[in-house]
Every structure is written in structure tokens, then in C-alpha cells.
Amino acid sequence: MKLSGLPVKTNKNVRQFESKNATLLQKAGFIDQTMAGVYAFLPLGWRVLTKIEQIVREEMDRIGVEVFMPAIVPTKLWETTGRLETVDVLMKAVPANASAALKNDAEYVLSSTHEEVVTPLVMKFNRSYRDFPFAVYQIQTKFRSEPRAKSGLLRCREFRMKDLYSFHVSEADLKKYYEIVKKAYLEVFRRLGLGDDTVVVLASGGDFTKDYSHEFQTRCDTGEDTVFRVPSSEVAFNREVAPAKAPPVTYRDTDMLPRKDVEGKGIIGVDELARFLKIPVEKTTKTLIFKADDGQIIVAAVRGGYDVSEVKLAKAAGVKSLRLTDPETVKQITGAQTGYAGILNLPDTVRVFIDESVGNRRNFETGANRTDFHSTNVNFGRDLPEPGRFYDIKVARPGDLFPDTGEPYEVFQACEVGNIFPLNTKFSTAFGYLFTDESGSTHPVYMGSYGIGTSRVMGVIVEKFSDDRGLVWPRAVAPFAAHLITLKGAEKRGAQVYRELTDSGIEILWDDREESAGVKFSDADLLGIPYRLVVSPKTGELVEIKLRTSSASELLSLGAVIKTIKADKE
RNA sequence: CGGGGUAUAGCGCAGUUGGUAGCGCGCAUCGUUCGGGACGAUGAGGUCGCCAGUUCGAGUCUGGCUACCCCGACCA
Numbered sequence: 001m002k003l004s005g006l007p008v009k010t011n012k013n014v015r016q017f018e019s020k021n022a023t024l025l026q027k028a029g030f031i032d033q034t035m036a037g038v039y040a041f042l043p044l045g046w047r048v049l050t051k052i053e054q055i056v057r058e059e060m061d062r063i064g065v066e067v068f069m070p071a072i073v074p075t076k077l078w079e080t081t082g083r084l085e086t087v088d089v090l091m092k093a094v095p096a097n098a099s100a101a102l103k104n105d106a107e108y109v110l111s112s113t114h115e116e117v118v119t120p121l122v123m124k125f126n127r128s129y130r131d132f133p134f135a136v137y138q139i140q141t142k143f144r145s146e147p148r149a150k151s152g153l154l155r156c157r158e159f160r161m162k163d164l165y166s167f168h169v170s171e172a173d174l175k176k177y178y179e180i181v182k183k184a185y186l187e188v189f190r191r192l193g194l195g196d197d198t199v200v201v202l203a204s205g206g207d208f209t210k211d212y213s214h215e216f217q218t219r220c221d222t223g224e225d226t227v228f229r230v231p232s233s234e235v236a237f238n239r240e241v242a243p244a245k246a247p248p249v250t251y252r253d254t255d256m257l258p259r260k261d262v263e264g265k266g267i268i269g270v271d272e273l274a275r276f277l278k279i280p281v282e283k284t285t286k287t288l289i290f291k292a293d294d295g296q297i298i299v300a301a302v303r304g305g306y307d308v309s310e311v312k313l314a315k316a317a318g319v320k321s322l323r324l325t326d327p328e329t330v331k332q333i334t335g336a337q338t339g340y341a342g343i344l345n346l347p348d349t350v351r352v353f354i355d356e357s358v359g360n361r362r363n364f365e366t367g368a369n370r371t372d373f374h375s376t377n378v379n380f381g382r383d384l385p386e387p388g389r390f391y392d393i394k395v396a397r398p399g400d401l402f403p404d405t406g407e408p409y410e411v412f413q414a415c416e417v418g419n420i421f422p423l424n425t426k427f428s429t430a431f432g433y434l435f436t437d438e439s440g441s442t443h444p445v446y447m448g449s450y451g452i453g454t455s456r457v458m459g460v461i462v463e464k465f466s467d468d469r470g471l472v473w474p475r476a477v478a479p480f481a482a483h484l485i486t487l488k489g490a491e492k493r494g495a496q497v498y499r500e501l502t503d504s505g506i507e508i509l510w511d512d513r514e515e516s517a518g519v520k521f522s523d524a525d526l527l528g529i530p531y532r533l534v535v536s537p538k539t540g541e542l543v544e545i546k547l548r549t550s551s552a553s554e555l556l557s558l559g560a561v562i563k564t565i566k567a568d569k570e
Numbered sequence: 571c572g573g574g575g576u577a578u579a580g581c582g583c584a585g586u587u588g589g590u591a592g593c594g595c596g597c598a599u600c601g602u603u604c605g606g607g608a609c610g611a612u613g614a615g616g617u618c619g620c621c622a623g624u625u626c627g628a629g630u631c632u633g634g635c636u637a638c639c640c641c642g643a644c645c646a
Binding site: 009013016018036148287307323334338341367487518520522523526534538 | 571581582583594595596603604605606607608637638639640642643644645646
């Protein structure tokens with residue numbers, strides 16, 4: 001392809017965004033922002049995305065069959081599963097004006113995922129145990145009304161995703177296939193050049209399952225997830241579910257001191273409180289009061305500096321969901337206004353969950369359950385009974401220990417590039433998808449769903465591989481294998497080299513513009529194509545070849561250049 | 571959803587106490603350059619986000635809205 005033919009130019013002066021991918025991809029003319037979280041893919045960007053998706057397609061074709069489902073679907077399907085009301089990023093398409101409404105006043109869901117489409121689809125055809133297992137996948141545009149789109153391609157409202165759905169007669173068969181998908185995904189990320197930095201992470205199963213789901217997380221400082229990896233094993237957790245043991249407190253109190261109730265009006269929040277009481281934060285206790293979906297009141301306490309994990313707390317309490325209670329309920333339960341809740345003198349009617357980080361401390365602080373007052377030098381066994389058991393209901397933080405082995409976690413930021421879910425029978429039950437077994441009786445179908453965010457992967461690759469001069473594409477996803485620059489005085493030779501390279505099957509981008517050498521070189525760096533070839537009056541019958549990742553170039557014959565580039569293919 | 575910032579030429583930005591709008595890049599024409607974002611000359615290009623208001627007069631002041639960017643997500 002000739003660069004002069006591209007209807008897109010690089011832009012020397014684009015705005016600096018926080019994320020490299022947003023800045024560089026726009027500077028190099030790979031994408032263009034239409035609105036927050038919505039981008040047009042320009043010729044070079046589209047080629048990259050297509051390459052990423054082709055790799056995904058090749059690996060998915062080994063374990064499933066490609067289909068293409070609609071993006072706008074009837075709201076009824078989402079009513080059937082109850083998710084029309086619960087998925088908080090779901091968007092609708094509605095008539096834009098009165099005359100459109102007059103002709104067709106229907107509302108449609110803009111799909112954010114396709115369980116609601118694929119389940120009724122495949123149940124039309126597959127009802128016998130003989131039809132199972134099977135899996136279908138698609139690569140498609142998805143819509144999610146993110147409250148805050150950000151970081152270029154990493155968090156979009158409209159984005160590209162590969163979604164695979166599998167169907168099974170038993171949970172055991174689903175689990176077997178689930179492991180096959182896991183392997184296929186790791187192969188995808190290896191081929192995309194992300195293999196060394198992508199780990200399988202245990203995450204919350206959400207509504208679908210009590211078990212963990214699995215996320216594929218790529219190390220990336222711009223990523224929004226925090227991964228807690230156990231150094232001595234392959235186990236890693238998303239922060240939201242990482243089991244955590246707090247490190248021992250660092251202050252040393254040996255004797256119990258007399259308990260004091262200290263007036264501290266308006267002192268709310270552990271940092272302010274610790275300063276006010278002149279005690280370390282780790283001596284304070286944070287107490288939160290929740291109401292479960294079934295109405296029961298749940299009091300949760302963690303050591304100061306920690307946050308309560310609603311996911312862990314809900315699991316420990318055996319409830320579906322939790323919400324912080326309103327100030328009036330707080331007052332009823334603690335007898336104090338919001339801000340002074342503690343674990344002393346709580347009524348028997350509430351369930352109390354005390355995190356293990358609260359234990360093993362002498363003379364700690366807790367809210368006095370009395371407006372304006374905080375209790376200090378509190379001790380279990382004296383001021384309140386030793387709890388029957390301590391829980392793990394805190395959000396893990398760096399420095400925490402993996403409870404099973406006691407070793408500190410390795411903690412890093414990462415970006416979720418893939419996610420696999422055992423759906424079990426949630427959707428088959430909602431849609432009444434039953435299969436008939438050998439004996440003629442019917443059972444719900446077991447399902448799994450598996451996603452890879454292909455446009456997000458493109459952003460992650462930029463975050464990881466770019467440098468201060470521009471993009472650096474791994475060979476497998478680069479828009480072209482080589483970038484040919486012809487300098488003034490070598491136009492004829494350049495055209496000949498271009499033709500021969502093209503004929504040899506190498507994907508080549510030819511900068512045939514009448515620009516200065518400097519512009520061409522810096523654009524070549526910016527576009528980040530793996531090989532740079534230069535033909536100039538100086539190179540004669542030879543061609544200069546240089547890797548984007550290296551500063552050393554060499555002069556080779558055209559034949560040797562072709563050989564070198566071809567030999568490097570994956 | 572809460573907080574902060576921004577909105578002026580295709581892009582990035584400046585614009586003083588309110589007085590009729592500017593720079594750089596890019597674009598067009600000509601000339602000189604040509605292995606690391608070259609230079610000179612000339613030129614085109616703007617309802618200053620939208621709606622109200624104050625004023626003789628608003629890019630500038632006031633109110634409202636919208637969009638974009640950043641930070642934070644009920645933390646007792």
C-alpha cells in the first residue's frame with residue numbers, strides 16, 4: 001500500500017492524553033475519537049484490529065464455530081432473563097424523532113453481551129443429548145454505557161469483542177470445555193505478543209455462579225485492575241476476591257490500658273481520627289453497617305486503613321447483595337449518629353462480622369456507638385467478648401499475605417483482556433432450554449461464556465510496546481511487515497523494490513510521498529511497523545533494513561531482505 | 571453519580587481593565603532544500619460550544635445547558 005494513497009495523515013500536534021494508547025494512536029492516525037469512549041478505526045488501525053481478530057478467529061475455530069448475531073435485539077429477550085433492569089451499562093435504541101416513532105415505535109436493546117440472543121437461537125436446533133456439546137462464537141461491536149469512558153481503547157462505550165458460548169449436558173462437561181478455552185485463550189495472548197505478561201486470575205463469578213470466574217489480566221500500569229499473585233504458585237486473584245491476611249501490626253503495646261471514651265466531634269474517617277487521637281491508623285477500627293437484600297442488618301469491622309469488601313462480606317453472610325444503611329437505621333442500631341459506629345455494645349439483633357485484621361491488637365480504637373465519641377484502648381476479652389471467629393471481609397491491599405501459605409502477595413496493575421464464565425444453567429433456565437437425555441427425560445443445558453476484548457487488546461499492546469518515538473507493533477499484529485522509505489533521487493529504484501516486495505507476498509507500506517527525509521523517518525518511527533527499509537541514492541542496488549526496536553541498520557540485497565523478513569514470520 | 575478542569579481556524583494553543591480575533595502546525599501557490607519532523611515569500615481559512623442576561627458595546631462579565639479531559643465511587 002502506498003502512503004500517499006491513505007486519506008489519513010499523522011498529526012504532529014495532538015493533545016496529550018493520560019494514556020499512551022489514546023495519544024499515540026491518534027497522533028499516528030490509527031484511530032479518531034468520535035465522542036467519549038467511541039472511536040473510528042482508520043486504515044492502519046483497522047488493519048491492526050483485523051489482524052488481532054484474525055488471530056482470535058483462528059484459535060476459536062479450533063474449539064467453536066463462527067456466527068454473527070444482531071447488535072440490536074428485542075427488549076423482550078432481556079426481560080426474560082431479568083437483566084433489562086439489572087445490567088447497569090445496558091443501552092437502548094429508540095426512535096429518534098416523531099415521524100420515526102410513528103412508523104415504528106419499538107425500542108431495542110443495544111447488545112452489551114449475547115447470552116440473550118444465543119440461547120434462544122441455539123435452542124431452536126439443539127434439543128437432543130446427541131447434539132452436545134457445541135460452541136458458537138462471534139466477533140462483533142458491543143455497546144456499554146460506561147459511566148466514565150477513559151484511557152483510549154481501554155474503556156469504551158462502543159468496542160469490539162469476541163464472545164464465545166458453549167453448551168453442555170452436564171456441569172462436568174462444561175468444566176472440561178472451560179479448561180480447553182483457558183488453554184486456547186493463553187495461546188491467543190501468546191500469539192498476540194502478550195503471553196509473558198498475561199496471567200489467569202480468579203475473579204468474582206457475579207450473579208452467574210458461586211464459583212470464581214477467570215480473568216485474563218495483562219500487566220499494564222494503565223490497567224484498572226489490581227492483581228494479587230501468589231509468588232510460589234500459579235495462583236492469582238483479582239483484588240475484589242483476593243483472600244487476605246493483614247500483616248501484624250507494627251506498634252507494640254504489651255499491657256492492657258484502661259479504656260477511655262474520647263470526645264471527638266466531627267472526627268470521621270480513620271486518617272483524621274488517628275491524627276486526632278495521636279495513634280497509628282492501624283490501631284483504629286472501621287465499622288460499617290449494611291442492609292442485606294433480605295433485610296437483615298449486618299455490621300462489618302475492619303482494621304483502619306482497610307476497606308470492607310462487599311463481595312467478600314456478602315459471601316461470608318450468605319446474602320446476595322448488600323447496601324450501606326441509611327443514617328436512621330445506623331442510629332437505631334448504634335444509638336449514635338453516623339460516624340461513631342463501633343463494635344462495642346451492639347444489639348443481639350444484628351449479625352456482626354469482624355475481619356481478622358481487627359484481632360491480634362492490643363488497645364485498639366473503635367467507634368463508641370455514642371454520638372461524638374470514640375473508644376480507645378479497647379481489648380477483646382475485657383471490653384467485649386472474643387468473637388467466635390474472625391472473617392476475611394476486607395479488600396486486599398499491597399503488603400497483605402496469602403492466608404494459605406502466609407507469603408506476601410506480588411501486587412501489580414493489570415488490564416483485563418479476557419474473561420471466562422461458567423454460566424451453568426442460569427440462562428437455560430430463564431429461557432426454558434432443556435435437552436432430552438437417552439432415557440427421554442429433560443434437563444437444563446449447562447452453558448459457559450467467554451470473551452476477549454479485541455479493541456481493548458489493541459490499546460493494551462500500545463501501552464506495553466510503544467516508546468517515546470511512537471508505536472512499536474509486535475510482528476503478528478503490525479499493520480504491515482515493512483515500511484519502505486524512498487528518498488529523493490531513488491524514486492525509480494523505490495518503485496521497483498516496492499513491486500518486488502509486494503510480489504513476494506510481503507505486506508509493505510511504501511512512503512512514496514514527496515516529503516523531506518526527516519518527516520519520513522519520524523513518521524516511520526511513529527507508525528511502528530517492525531521493519532524499516534530505505535532506498536536512496538546512497539544504497540545503490542542494496543536496501544537498508546532496520547528493526548523498529550533496534551538502532552542498528554544493515555545493507556542487504558533485495559533478495560536477502562525478503563528472506564530476512566519472511567524468516568521472521570512468527 | 572460527586573469533585574476539578576477545558577471549550578476560540580482542520581489540529582494544538584494564546585487572547586491583558588469589556589472596544590470589532592491572533593500564534594504554531596496543517597492546507598494552497600512559487601522558489602530554495604532533501605539520510606532525522608528544512609527555509610523564504612504570498613494566500614485561503616473563524617456565528618469565539620449552545621441558550622438567555624448585563625452593557626452603547628461581550629471571546630472576555632452573570633446564569634443555565636451541552637460536550638470533552640482528569641480524579642473519585644456510598645468508606646461511618
